[in-house]
Amino acid sequence: MAMIEQLTQLKKEVVAKVTAAENVKQLNEVRVAYLGKKGPITDLLKGMGKLPAEERPKMGALVNEVRAEVQQIHDVRKAELEEKAIQEQLEKEAIDVTLPGRSVNVGNAHPLTRVIEEIEDLFISMGYEVAEGPEVEKDYYNFEALNLPKGHPARDMQDTFYISEEILMRTHTSPVQARTMEKKQGASFKIICPGKVFRRDNDDATHSHQFTQIEGLVVGENIRMSDLKGTLDIFAKKMFGEDREIRLRPSFFPFTEPSVEMDISCFKCGGEGCNVCKHTGWIEILGAGMVHPNVLSMAGYDPKKVSGFAFGMGPERIAMLKYGVDDIRHFYTNDVRFLSQFHRIEE
Amino acid sequence: MLVSLKWLSQYVDLQGLEPEVLAEKITRSGIEVEGVHHLSQGLKKLMVGQIKEIKKHPDSDHLNICQVDFGEEELSQIVCGAPNVAEGQKIVAVRPNGYVSGKKIKKGKLRGEVSNGMICSLQELGIEGKVVPKKYADGIYVLPDDTPIGMDAIEALGLDDVVLELGLTPNRSDAMSMLGVAYEVAAILSEDVKLPETSHKAATEKAEDVLKVRVEAPTINPMYTAKVVKNVKIAESPLWLQQRLMAAGVRPLNNVVDITNYILMEYGQPLHAFDYDALGTGEIVVRLAKEGEPMTTLDGQDRVLNAKNLVITNGKEPVAVAGVMGGLDSEVTEKTTTVVIESAYFDGLSVRYTAKDLGLRSEASARYEKGIDPNRIIPAAERAAQLLTELAGGEVLSGSVVFDELDKTPSKVIVSPDFVNARLGMKISLNEMVSILNRLKFDVETANGRLYIDAPTRRQDIKIEEDIVEEIARLYGYDEIPATVPVSEAKAGGLNSYQAKRRIVRHQLQGSGLYQALTYSLTSDELSQKYALETAPTTRLLMPMSEERSTLRQSILPHLIESVTYNVSRQQDSVALYEIGSVFLGKTEEGLPKEEEHLAAVMTGDWLNNAWQGEQKKVDFFVLKGILEALFAKLDLTDRVKYETAVVDGLHPGRTANIILDGTRIGFLGQLHPAQQKANGIKETYVMELNLEAVLAAPIDPLVYVPVPRFPSVSRDIALIVDRTTKAADIEAIIHKAGGKLLKDVHVFDLYEGEKMEKGKKSVAFTLTYFTPERTLTDDEVVAAHDKVVAALTESGAELR
Numbered sequence A: 001m002a003m004i005e006q007l008t009q010l011k012k013e014v015v016a017k018v019t020a021a022e023n024v025k026q027l028n029e030v031r032v033a034y035l036g037k038k039g040p041i042t043d044l045l046k047g048m049g050k051l052p053a054e055e056r057p058k059m060g061a062l063v064n065e066v067r068a069e070v071q072q073i074h075d076v077r078k079a080e081l082e083e084k085a086i087q088e089q090l091e092k093e094a095i096d097v098t099l100p101g102r103s104v105n106v107g108n109a110h111p112l113t114r115v116i117e118e119i120e121d122l123f124i125s126m127g128y129e130v131a132e133g134p135e136v137e138k139d140y141y142n143f144e145a146l147n148l149p150k151g152h153p154a155r156d157m158q159d160t161f162y163i164s165e166e167i168l169m170r171t172h173t174s175p176v177q178a179r180t181m182e183k184k185q186g187a188s189f190k191i192i193c194p195g196k197v198f199r200r201d202n203d204d205a206t207h208s209h210q211f212t213q214i215e216g217l218v219v220g221e222n223i224r225m226s227d228l229k230g231t232l233d234i235f236a237k238k239m240f241g242e243d244r245e246i247r248l249r250p251s252f253f254p255f256t257e258p259s260v261e262m263d264i265s266c267f268k269c270g271g272e273g274c275n276v277c278k279h280t281g282w283i284e285i286l287g288a289g290m291v292h293p294n295v296l297s298m299a300g301y302d303p304k305k306v307s308g309f310a311f312g313m314g315p316e317r318i319a320m321l322k323y324g325v326d327d328i329r330h331f332y333t334n335d336v337r338f339l340s341q342f343h344r345i346e347e
Numbered sequence B: 001m002l003v004s005l006k007w008l009s010q011y012v013d014l015q016g017l018e019p020e021v022l023a024e025k026i027t028r029s030g031i032e033v034e035g036v037h038h039l040s041q042g043l044k045k046l047m048v049g050q051i052k053e054i055k056k057h058p059d060s061d062h063l064n065i066c067q068v069d070f071g072e073e074e075l076s077q078i079v080c081g082a083p084n085v086a087e088g089q090k091i092v093a094v095r096p097n098g099y100v101s102g103k104k105i106k107k108g109k110l111r112g113e114v115s116n117g118m119i120c121s122l123q124e125l126g127i128e129g130k131v132v133p134k135k136y137a138d139g140i141y142v143l144p145d146d147t148p149i150g151m152d153a154i155e156a157l158g159l160d161d162v163v164l165e166l167g168l169t170p171n172r173s174d175a176m177s178m179l180g181v182a183y184e185v186a187a188i189l190s191e192d193v194k195l196p197e198t199s200h201k202a203a204t205e206k207a208e209d210v211l212k213v214r215v216e217a218p219t220i221n222p223m224y225t226a227k228v229v230k231n232v233k234i235a236e237s238p239l240w241l242q243q244r245l246m247a248a249g250v251r252p253l254n255n256v257v258d259i260t261n262y263i264l265m266e267y268g269q270p271l272h273a274f275d276y277d278a279l280g281t282g283e284i285v286v287r288l289a290k291e292g293e294p295m296t297t298l299d300g301q302d303r304v305l306n307a308k309n310l311v312i313t314n315g316k317e318p319v320a321v322a323g324v325m326g327g328l329d330s331e332v333t334e335k336t337t338t339v340v341i342e343s344a345y346f347d348g349l350s351v352r353y354t355a356k357d358l359g360l361r362s363e364a365s366a367r368y369e370k371g372i373d374p375n376r377i378i379p380a381a382e383r384a385a386q387l388l389t390e391l392a393g394g395e396v397l398s399g400s401v402v403f404d405e406l407d408k409t410p411s412k413v414i415v416s417p418d419f420v421n422a423r424l425g426m427k428i429s430l431n432e433m434v435s436i437l438n439r440l441k442f443d444v445e446t447a448n449g450r451l452y453i454d455a456p457t458r459r460q461d462i463k464i465e466e467d468i469v470e471e472i473a474r475l476y477g478y479d480e481i482p483a484t485v486p487v488s489e490a491k492a493g494g495l496n497s498y499q500a501k502r503r504i505v506r507h508q509l510q511g512s513g514l515y516q517a518l519t520y521s522l523t524s525d526e527l528s529q530k531y532a533l534e535t536a537p538t539t540r541l542l543m544p545m546s547e548e549r550s551t552l553r554q555s556i557l558p559h560l561i562e563s564v565t566y567n568v569s570r571q572q573d574s575v576a577l578y579e580i581g582s583v584f585l586g587k588t589e590e591g592l593p594k595e596e597e598h599l600a601a602v603m604t605g606d607w608l609n610n611a612w613q614g615e616q617k618k619v620d621f622f623v624l625k626g627i628l629e630a631l632f633a634k635l636d637l638t639d640r641v642k643y644e645t646a647v648v649d650g651l652h653p654g655r656t657a658n659i660i661l662d663g664t665r666i667g668f669l670g671q672l673h674p675a676q677q678k679a680n681g682i683k684e685t686y687v688m689e690l691n692l693e694a695v696l697a698a699p700i701d702p703l704v705y706v707p708v709p710r711f712p713s714v715s716r717d718i719a720l721i722v723d724r725t726t727k728a729a730d731i732e733a734i735i736h737k738a739g740g741k742l743l744k745d746v747h748v749f750d751l752y753e754g755e756k757m758e759k760g761k762k763s764v765a766f767t768l769t770y771f772t773p774e775r776t777l778t779d780d781e782v783v784a785a786h787d788k789v790v791a792a793l794t795e796s797g798a799e800l801r
């Protein structure tokens, strides 16, 4: 029975070693040493040939039983150790999730572009095309075609940079309207014209010799002043909030008749009066009017048959009001600390 | 235009409206009221007193101790420092605990002497220094002798008044007069207008007998009238007249001049008063000046006239620049006894030209420029005569000396109510329209359902149907116009292809980390062509305001680089900006500069900075090039764009490339030359500028799906030692050519130029990818293709590593 004892002894030994193994590698060594082809259990099986034939099956079964038992203890231990190894690795891999993420370089549009694009898109959704024209213009398109003949007192309203007697830096985007009408040759159309304009002004907190404008023009049969009012109402609500009200005040532009200025109810105080609206409850946003018949006929339209409306506004003013910018020069100095503030979206 | 409500109420009943309410009504119906000024604001406890006794202050050489009678039991002692203070004067004083300019004046001591209040100057009462009569400009104001002692001085000075400040648009020249404003307000309030008194006594002697008028330039002076007033006593104007003028922003001078200014304000008709004796010839001849003709104007300036300036002469020499300014020699002075009052019509354009030419813009010229009412020329002169008899004791000679070829007929407008309603999108009845026009005092008749309107000549802006539309709309109220949208065929709006692509370019660049900048189109002559992609004759302003903004740019980069400097000098060391804008090159057939839209970018500082991870990378050439490559990929131009070593003025000669699209140079990129960096106070900076129009004009292929590969590709690396000057692009070209159809992709994966390399050599390594969509490639096929590549490279002189 020496073999049985040997077997029991062996089992004890293996169990002790399996239990003692601290990691999968040590456990593997134990497995190879005891359960491997050169291990003592295999030796025992090999040594069975020396046993009497009637003992062999019993002994064989016993060895196999021990072997299976040892194998199972080994497997359990292995699972435990693997689990432990994973835990250790996870602990080692833990990071401080509060550290900053890897930054991605992202820039953004200029605030004036942001305003202009918002206006463009709004009018595009109402069927307008975007029209553009040169920054250097002929006196004809900038003034004469807009009912501002040479010597007209209203030319004083816009101090002009002349390049020659007939060529100038455009003082408004209205020449694009004149050019578009000429090109459309009598057809009806809706356009919105953004662009840079120039006036003889010293640059300070509220003046800039270069600034931007965006104008709209609708020409067609039966265009009414009520259409202008309705269009501006949609614009004001989309741009400044659904609860905005608009009001029209009489004004004067040589290229429109009647001419009006549009105020919106103050978006900051809702009309109660605050410093944004200078305590009036209203903020002046744009000038507009019905296209002057002289302007239509100079561009080849018959003012008896077609009519139109036009409106124009300053993106600088809108951006200053909307975002509370206090100095127009910010738009042209390109301070990154200014520009980067216009990155995020708004409701 | 400053409108005193006290003055205005002489012509129209203001219905006791609060000034602010009236102002709002005026603004909403036509003329913007920019300010409502309560003249008595900040004033309290002001009283008229009389100085009974004056003695020198013992401790001061400029202070006086005055005993002032306020009609109370005792005299009141007030210390006064004004140089013009004198016994017997009726003065304005603020009493103890009263206010001037909103400041409380307490009973106190001045250098030890008790002072019960303060004797006031007009400036202290809130009147602008420039309108205070010169006599009182540097001292206290002295009231007329008949002013009652103890009277409320605010009332005595007419400061119990409110002045509306009107912002007039150029079309509303009619409102440059009190009467014009009265008509406007009367229309708003549905009131009548009460015209001023013009009737006066006249002498038997006729004006024609002492004065001849001849006009030699009738087209620009179609009407000239003159009245002659004898025995005029030049004096200070009565207080009420001075008050009116000061409230209107005009400085009182003497009764004759004040009357002409008063009429200017009342009627909007400029008048000029000549000293008849100083004219010396009994004759007035209106003509164009001779080229170079000299003259001294009222302000004492010697002027040189030209042949476009209209002048009033005495038949020999100019005595006034017509409609602009009088001459010094014929000025009304204290010695004047006989005055000639000119009331005339001068052409607006001519006055505008002369006023601009001489740099003399006056209240008179402003009114002529915008057009005066031809039907007020005579009444204004009569009103002046009336005031001269009343206030200057003058004797008016009968009649006027008149030259008159002026058309004074009102403009006729015929308009149908349907037209008005169609333009407005409203349904206003004919009767309502007539009623509005009546309120405006327009002559209107209706026939055949139409309105026949004679627009009064004071409203020079009313000429066409649309003007009537506006008059009706503004008085009916813009609030009443409904809100509709144009009824027209539905047409999709949108951006054109260029505009749409330009937005994509912007979004791509912003996504690549660049901020959009905006700089000026005008620059200095010096910077206008710096770094320019292409130069052409520059365009310069006729009269620049400064050299810095005198010339149109041909390159965007100089201003963008200035923006980098601006940021860097404010501790913003990493800057990445782009701008899309026009440059201006030479001239087109139309005579305008050729405007070409360019895209420029600048980058400096860190590109990558994850400090805590120990990663930091400065911007370099390849960062900017990578951004451009991604942009060109977006625009489907990858295979059509090439980069070539280039030399561009102001850029680093070894780090600059031209960008070639389909064989044409359309831009460049590179590092700013170290000398330029230094000059701009910035560190390593990379820049690029390209012709955006050329880039966006390139047609884009339709996007067609290519099947995702079903078979694997095979990669082979190859490392080469070549001359340092050999271009990677050239090696790539050799590989592509030799690799044949199976070679799908080549890219650099390693570059070594370090010390382990032989001098003048570098090592470049490429990954080559072989692939065919039809099947898995065999080893033999790959080896065969690759061997050809190796052979071609060896032949080119490259050494296999």
Ligand SMILES: [Zn+2]
Binding pocket: A266, A267, A268, A269, A270, A271, A272, A273, A274, A275, A276, A277, A278, A279, A281, A282
């Ligand atoms: Zn507000």
